[in-house]
Amino acid sequence: MPSVSFDNVRKTFGATTVVEDFNLVIEDGELLVLVGGSGSGKSTILRMVAGLEDVTSGTIRIDQRDVTPLPPRERDVAMVFQDYGLYPHMTVRENLSLGLRLRKVGGQEIDRRVTWAAGMLGLAPLLNRKPKQLSGGQRQRVAMGRAMVREPKVFLFDEPLSNLDAGLRAQMRIEIGGLQRRLRTTTIYVTHDQVEAMTLGDRIVVLADGRIQQVGRPIELYRAPTNRFVAGFIGTPPMNFVEGVIEGQDGAAFAADGMRVLLPDKTTATHGRSERVTLGIRPEDLKVDPAGDSASVAETGAIRGRVVLVERLGGLSHLHLDVGSRPHRLMASVSNDQLPAVGETITVHVPSDRVHLFGADDRALR
Amino acid sequence: MSPAREGPGAGKALRRIGLYTALTLAALTFIYPFIWMASSTFKPPIEVGTLALIPADPTLDNYRTMWARAPFGRALLNSVLVATTITLAVLIFGSMTAYALARLHFRGRAALNTVTLAVLLVPGQLTLIPLYTLIVQLGWIDTYAALIVPYLFNATAILMMRQFFLQIPQSLIDAARMDGMSELRILFTIFWPLSKPVLSIVAIFTFMGSWNEVLWPLLVVREQQLMTLPQLLTVFALGGGAGTVGVSLAAAMVLVIPVVIAYMFLQRNFIESMAGAGIKG
Numbered sequence: 001m002p003s004v005s006f007d008n009v010r011k012t013f014g015a016t017t018v019v020e021d022f023n024l025v026i027e028d029g030e031l032l033v034l035v036g037g038s039g040s041g042k043s044t045i046l047r048m049v050a051g052l053e054d055v056t057s058g059t060i061r062i063d064q065r066d067v068t069p070l071p072p073r074e075r076d077v078a079m080v081f082q083d084y085g086l087y088p089h090m091t092v093r094e095n096l097s098l099g100l101r102l103r104k105v106g107g108q109e110i111d112r113r114v115t116w117a118a119g120m121l122g123l124a125p126l127l128n129r130k131p132k133q134l135s136g137g138q139r140q141r142v143a144m145g146r147a148m149v150r151e152p153k154v155f156l157f158d159e160p161l162s163n164l165d166a167g168l169r170a171q172m173r174i175e176i177g178g179l180q181r182r183l184r185t186t187t188i189y190v191t192h193d194q195v196e197a198m199t200l201g202d203r204i205v206v207l208a209d210g211r212i213q214q215v216g217r218p219i220e221l222y223r224a225p226t227n228r229f230v231a232g233f234i235g236t237p238p239m240n241f242v243e244g245v246i247e248g249q250d251g252a253a254f255a256a257d258g259m260r261v262l263l264p265d266k267t268t269a270t271h272g273r274s275e276r277v278t279l280g281i282r283p284e285d286l287k288v289d290p291a292g293d294s295a296s297v298a299e300t301g302a303i304r305g306r307v308v309l310v311e312r313l314g315g316l317s318h319l320h321l322d323v324g325s326r327p328h329r330l331m332a333s334v335s336n337d338q339l340p341a342v343g344e345t346i347t348v349h350v351p352s353d354r355v356h357l358f359g360a361d362d363r364a365l366r
Numbered sequence: 367m368s369p370a371r372e373g374p375g376a377g378k379a380l381r382r383i384g385l386y387t388a389l390t391l392a393a394l395t396f397i398y399p400f401i402w403m404a405s406s407t408f409k410p411p412i413e414v415g416t417l418a419l420i421p422a423d424p425t426l427d428n429y430r431t432m433w434a435r436a437p438f439g440r441a442l443l444n445s446v447l448v449a450t451t452i453t454l455a456v457l458i459f460g461s462m463t464a465y466a467l468a469r470l471h472f473r474g475r476a477a478l479n480t481v482t483l484a485v486l487l488v489p490g491q492l493t494l495i496p497l498y499t500l501i502v503q504l505g506w507i508d509t510y511a512a513l514i515v516p517y518l519f520n521a522t523a524i525l526m527m528r529q530f531f532l533q534i535p536q537s538l539i540d541a542a543r544m545d546g547m548s549e550l551r552i553l554f555t556i557f558w559p560l561s562k563p564v565l566s567i568v569a570i571f572t573f574m575g576s577w578n579e580v581l582w583p584l585l586v587v588r589e590q591q592l593m594t595l596p597q598l599l600t601v602f603a604l605g606g607g608a609g610t611v612g613v614s615l616a617a618a619m620v621l622v623i624p625v626v627i628a629y630m631f632l633q634r635n636f637i638e639s640m641a642g643a644g645i646k647g
Contacts, residue, residue, distance in 0.1 A: 072543045079540070082537070
């Protein structure tokens, strides 16, 4: 059953269009992540679901009820804000219970829910403190608790982890994921961090310039990005892009200055020769070939490049390679055994099923 | 301490002594007349001319005479009523206006902001005559309305509060709306508690301004029973009703005490906002 649905939603601020043609159905219990850079419209979409922004045109439904004209309090949604939005002059208990008191929920029921949420989030010993006396992670939990006690139909998270340091962010990410799986409440989660999106989302919506670029499960977005933006946005370190043409001699290949990469057979059938394209290779799909020499380059479609930088990360290392005479810079993410030295020329190859191709309009070629 | 550091240390101490002496003298210059006035109200007429701070022969005659000659008790009540009503109105209506100007989006907001600012540029003397004419037309001469209504809104207060409200994080408003609060409720249960510094300073300035106002009451009130304290005092002292300096001073004392008390109550917030302290959640 759809829990939240968007029908041709559009939002403009004056002459600027921030969200356009937004159509999406979110299933009951799903955790949907909206991801995109700043100005992509992701927070605006969330705020429109919350009722904090008007919808310029289109319809938003929650549980099949049109909520577009309703104020926030009549929508049965709860929101967690980036800077928490806790009332500084109230205790944790008051922060948690205020929304319920305003909704005329009975005193016993309020106590039950506050105790339940505080227990789940480890806030019980902090109930009489003010937000100022809490750490960042604790404030974040209070903000989540305030949303939980409402027992809403939909949770909205607006970049909830961006004010936390890296360690705490990873921990809270796991907590939010675990909590959502236990409660099974439909959740819309906005972030600019693709790692958060990949690890948390049942599905991810990638946004750019107020338009949906792709919707899918995390692994689909990673394996089969529909355009160059999604390909570059999802995955760390980001995908390598090289511009070149499609050539066909014995099977189709991609050719650019100093490199030739074999393409899957089906590409030849659908695309003409000499078409200008962009090749995309994920750093983790590039394998160092220790036996590689110039001869194998022509045959297997391997890539020869000079190592200009080696970044050792511990478990993995990033090799930065210059390929060709007017060099393309490629990055390969490799294991630490047999790392080449800077200045050395090495051979790397990429399995043809891991190659991504994008046309002149930046759409993926399949 | 090393000898090398002793030189500047001693210089610093000397400078500090000099500074404190100067400050103490300055403080005395300010406080002396006030103490002299306070003590002179307890002096018999023959002593008032002296500069002594302690009355040789203390008496309450000045207060008794003052109280007997004019309705100062009634004037005190009038002043409290007028100043309190005006202060409350300025706080309530002013913060409502400031909230709308700072945090709500509506057509014409920018224009309203400009108009509010422009009001500040018009000197009060300029509006005195039109305002007086209006009060006469309304038939409000010799009423409390004449004393109170023209002061219910105050552009300075609105702008001060608006400036403060602009700093309160948007997420608090959003969270409150999600919690189901109306805008009025957000203003009074979220913004007010967080805006104590600016509310106190507006309250003090408004109260003092209204309390000390003489010119306007003189224009619109002629009946002694409706006169405010400073007005009655002016009429009393200038009209020769006081008779002696001591009695005039006693009346001035009655005028000053409520302001001092109000200041003492709100002092902490007052100094806080003067020091520009903000709020931090």
